[in-house]
Amino acid sequence: MDELDQKLVELLALDSRIKVAGLAKKLKIPASTAAARVVKLVKSGFLKRFTIELDYEKAGKPLLALCQVSVRHSKNDPDQTIQALLKLADVQEIYSTTGEWDFTIVIRTQDIKSLKKLVTYDLKASLPDIVRSNTLIALEYGKK
Incomplete structure (x- = not known):
């Protein structure tokens, strides 16, 4: 995993719903590169799943x-x-x-x-x- 992959992972950790275009814009790379990198990270098993952060107060489990x-x-x-x-x-x-x-x-x-x-x-x-x-x-x- 190189520096670009690490930056992609950091951005996805902050917001797993970010679109490829958003990743590309923030990293100043082509969208095709961002998409290919995300696919590579998923296929290699480095990214296991994309998830959410729950508001436990609102979910009734504070x-x-x-x-x-x-x-x-x-x-x-x-x-x-x-x-x-x-x-x-x-x-x-x-x-x-x-x-x-x-x-x-x-x-x-x-x-x-x-x-x-x-x-x-x-x-x-x-x-x-x-x-x-x-x-x-x-x-x-x-x-x-």
């Missing part, structure tokens, strides 16, 4: 929480654990981590009551090997 989980180590595949947890409502992302916690779960939900249900009941039902957990509620959110 509460952002991180749940750190330690599990009893067994022969279970971490990928299976991740896939099982991703099926839970309000779970957005899961990271298998090093250190004190085995997994960090990113949760977006409507309120404390629904967070409590997810952490107290749903999570433990999906992952019976939980030894302990720690839930953090985000006060502010920033994204690059």
Whole structure:
């Protein structure tokens, strides 16, 4: 990936709906070059998908929480654990981590009551090997 590809990716990260003509104009290159570069980035697998940024307040899920989980180590595949947890409502992302916690779960939900249900009941039902957990509620959110 060269400098032009990096600039294309940066522009697409800011606005995945930008048209090829807009990319070309901002980068001062022909539209055909911009289009070919985007196609190349998609075909190579560098760009996996074009997505949106949701306003979680308007979507009714203003509460952002991180749940750190330690599990009893067994022969279970971490990928299976991740896939099982991703099926839970309000779970957005899961990271298998090093250190004190085995997994960090990113949760977006409507309120404390629904967070409590997810952490107290749903999570433990999906992952019976939980030894302990720690839930953090985000006060502010920033994204690059």
